[in-house]
Amino acid sequence: MSLAVLLRVAWQALRRNATRSVLTMLGIIIGVGAVITSMAIGTGAQAAVLAQIESLGANLIVIVPGSITTGGVSLGSGTRTSLKLEDVTAIAREVPAVAGAAPYSQTNAQVVAGGANWYTSIGGTTPAWTTVRNWPVAEGRFFTEAEVRQSAKVAVLGSTVAQNLFPASESGAVGAMVIIKNVPFRVVGVLASKGQSGFGRDQDDVVVVPITTLQARLTGQTWVNSILVSAATPDAVPGVVDSTERLLRLRHHLTVRQPDDFSVRNIADVQQVRIATSQTQTLLLAGIAVVSLVVGGIGIMNIMLVSVTERTREIGLRMAVGARGRDILLQFLVEALTLASVGGLVGIAIGIATAQGASLVAHWPVIVSPLSVVLGFVSAALVGVVFGFYPARRAAALDPIVALRYE
Amino acid sequence: MQRPVLGNEWLIDVRDLTKVYGDGPTAVHALRGVSLRVRAGEFVAIMGPSGSGKSTFMHVLGCLDRPTSGSYRLAGEEVSRLSPDQLALARNTRIGFVFQSFNLLSRTTALENVELPMLYAGVPREERLRRARALLDQMGLGERADHRPSELSGGQQQRVAIARALANGAPLLMADEPTGNLDSTSSADILALFRWLNRERRITIVLVTHDVTIAAWSDRVVTFRDGLIIGDRPVEEAVPASVRAGVPSMAAARGVRA
Numbered sequence: 334m335s336l337a338v339l340l341r342v343a344w345q346a347l348r349r350n351a352t353r354s355v356l357t358m359l360g361i362i363i364g365v366g367a368v369i370t371s372m373a374i375g376t377g378a379q380a381a382v383l384a385q386i387e388s389l390g391a392n393l394i395v396i397v398p399g400s401i402t403t404g405g406v407s408l409g410s411g412t413r414t415s416l417k418l419e420d421v422t423a424i425a426r427e428v429p430a431v432a433g434a435a436p437y438s439q440t441n442a443q444v445v446a447g448g449a450n451w452y453t454s455i456g457g458t459t460p461a462w463t464t465v466r467n468w469p470v471a472e473g474r475f476f477t478e479a480e481v482r483q484s485a486k487v488a489v490l491g492s493t494v495a496q497n498l499f500p501a502s503e504s505g506a507v508g509a510m511v512i513i514k515n516v517p518f519r520v521v522g523v524l525a526s527k528g529q530s531g532f533g534r535d536q537d538d539v540v541v542v543p544i545t546t547l548q549a550r551l552t553g554q555t556w557v558n559s560i561l562v563s564a565a566t567p568d569a570v571p572g573v574v575d576s577t578e579r580l581l582r583l584r585h586h587l588t589v590r591q592p593d594d595f596s597v598r599n600i601a602d603v604q605q606v607r608i609a610t611s612q613t614q615t616l617l618l619a620g621i622a623v624v625s626l627v628v629g630g631i632g633i634m635n636i637m638l639v640s641v642t643e644r645t646r647e648i649g650l651r652m653a654v655g656a657r658g659r660d661i662l663l664q665f666l667v668e669a670l671t672l673a674s675v676g677g678l679v680g681i682a683i684g685i686a687t688a689q690g691a692s693l694v695a696h697w698p699v700i701v702s703p704l705s706v707v708l709g710f711v712s713a714a715l716v717g718v719v720f721g722f723y724p725a726r727r728a729a730a731l732d733p734i735v736a737l738r739y740e
Numbered sequence: 741m742q743r744p745v746l747g748n749e750w751l752i753d754v755r756d757l758t759k760v761y762g763d764g765p766t767a768v769h770a771l772r773g774v775s776l777r778v779r780a781g782e783f784v785a786i787m788g789p790s791g792s793g794k795s796t797f798m799h800v801l802g803c804l805d806r807p808t809s810g811s812y813r814l815a816g817e818e819v820s821r822l823s824p825d826q827l828a829l830a831r832n833t834r835i836g837f838v839f840q841s842f843n844l845l846s847r848t849t850a851l852e853n854v855e856l857p858m859l860y861a862g863v864p865r866e867e868r869l870r871r872a873r874a875l876l877d878q879m880g881l882g883e884r885a886d887h888r889p890s891e892l893s894g895g896q897q898q899r900v901a902i903a904r905a906l907a908n909g910a911p912l913l914m915a916d917e918p919t920g921n922l923d924s925t926s927s928a929d930i931l932a933l934f935r936w937l938n939r940e941r942r943i944t945i946v947l948v949t950h951d952v953t954i955a956a957w958s959d960r961v962v963t964f965r966d967g968l969i970i971g972d973r974p975v976e977e978a979v980p981a982s983v984r985a986g987v988p989s990m991a992a993a994r995g996v997r998a
Contacts, residue, residue, distance in 0.1 A: 334862075335862075647845055649843075650845070651860075653837050653843075655828055655831050655833070657825045657829075737804075
């Protein structure tokens with residue numbers, strides 16, 4: 334029999350029991366849908382994590398002060414005052430393969446502009462920060478080294494702050510004055526929008542000023558809260574971490590027996606952990622998908638066995654008019670394959686719809702890859718062939734005399 | 741010695757056929773050594789009570805089953821040792837079956853039912869449709885080609901089954917109680933059709949029945965008992981004249997069909 338005839342016969346047989354066929358397909362539909370959805374969410378999450386690494390700044394290393402321990406009570410990392418501005422210049426000058434190093438100190442304050450005001454995070458840094466964080470200015474300019482040396486009262490606004498303080502302004506924020514803790518600052522630029530960080534915080538809700546101005550006018554600190562260093566290449570990151578640690582121990586006059594009074598964190602490592610986590614979640618979903626496909630396959634096998642029993646006389650008649658065993662085998666195999674393939678196609682459609690729905694409703698990043706669609710369809714077809722084979726072989730092995738007499 | 745002319749060739753040539761189911765003391769000897777020769781163009785009725793072996797014999801003749809021993813030559817070819825696939829080919833091309841319960845595929849049109857044997861013979865679609873329509877026309881069912889079995893009367897369903905049996909041009913028609921599910925009018929109609937096929941189309945017919953009024957339509961009656969042939973006589977000797985009187989003449993029978 335030709336393939337066209339086989340497909341037509343299979344389609345007629347499935348349409349005869351339309352409800353039953355659809356119910357049988359459900360397992361495959363759910364399985365393939367889960368494959369598509371889980372892969373879309375997994376791929377999307379990984380792409381998002383990689384994008385976050387990019388948005389934090391490529392090859393970023395963060396140095397924070399160590400913890401103070403008094404009377405056996407540790408106050409947590411970052412409580413020491415060991416990091417100084419001179420450490421930043423030393424790292425930039427002496428550690429090889431460093432693309433940039435910038436201090437970053439932070440405080441929170443109310444920012445006032447005309448009638449509007451906004452409570453936000455005030456960051457103090459140097460111009461190197463734009464390179465290290467890979468964060469360009471959208472309007473105006475960033476402040477200069479000279480302005481850092483002079484402790485100039487200039488500020489660069491994050492886009493969220495700019496929108497909230499100057500919502501209707503035609504000329505924008507650049508050139509306007511803002512007051513932070515009673516100190517007037519001239520806005521020289523607005524940062525490009527970065528969106529949410531990997532932890533859901535709005536990165537654009539920030540005002541950046543020269544570190545010297547922050548220390549002198551706003552916080553009174555003489556130390557820095559953190560130092561951001563970016564390595565020239567991803568491969569250089571471990572070397573930069575080592576060299577920075579040695580340089581800081583030297584500069585802080587630590588003896589061999591003293592522990593570090595700072596700690597170095599490699600952002601890429603943190604992100605690697607997050608990628609691994611999302612991969613684990615993807616694997617879990619894929620596991621559910623495989624289980625569902627197997628259950629769907631068993632459903633197909635079950636219904637095909639029922640179908641073979643119901644159609645025993647038909648099989649006997651087909652054999653009597655000249656069907657060979659392999660004709661019968663093929664007929665039922667094609668039927669199971671059609672069942673699984675149609676289920677697979679519906680599953681692909683539902684999987685894509687679910688993924689898009691998750692992206693719309695929960696704002697999850699999803700990417701439906703062509704590979705996952707192909708994989709979904711192939712696994713459905715495979716399930717059809719594997720689980721359809723046993724019933725088909727039983728049909729083919731029937732004795733025509735017994736089958737013809739079957740009531 | 742001269743070879744027999746074509747008309748005298750044995751279409752069916754069975755010698756010392758046995759069929760045993762199971763083995764040891766519980767073995768059932770369904771056929772105990774049967775020999776029978778049928779010429780092309782004969783109309784043979786096989787009679788016997790149930791359990792006489794006539795059904796088993798019919799299955800072997802129809803290439804649905806293989807004998808335990810003995811020889812069966814169908815149109816000169818030994819078929820008793822063929823593989824299952826070769827038997828399927830023999831059933832497809834040389835034998836047409838007509839069953840008591842019609843065995844039409846439900847929810848499939850009359851036309852598609854007649855097409856079925858041609859599907860397995862690999863006949864192209866155009867040719868299949870052409871032949872199936874011609875056969876249904878011959879059976880007087882041209883108008884009903886697109887009807888499903890449930891929309892046809894018993895006699896009409898059996899005529900669709902006969903069209904199906906003839907689809908691949910088989911020279912031999914095997915009919916197993918073909919009128920068992922029909923009323924007397926439809927029975928006469930189908931039997932007249934058999935006789936017409938036999939006389940006009942030279943189709944060899946082997947008809948299995950337990951009913952002597954059915955056997956009366958044939959030319960030769962073979963009687964089975966306990967796995968053996970106990971009688972093989974012309975219909976005039978095997979069936980009483982009073983019973984044969986119920987069978988209409990050829991001309992009258994064609995009138996019935998029309």
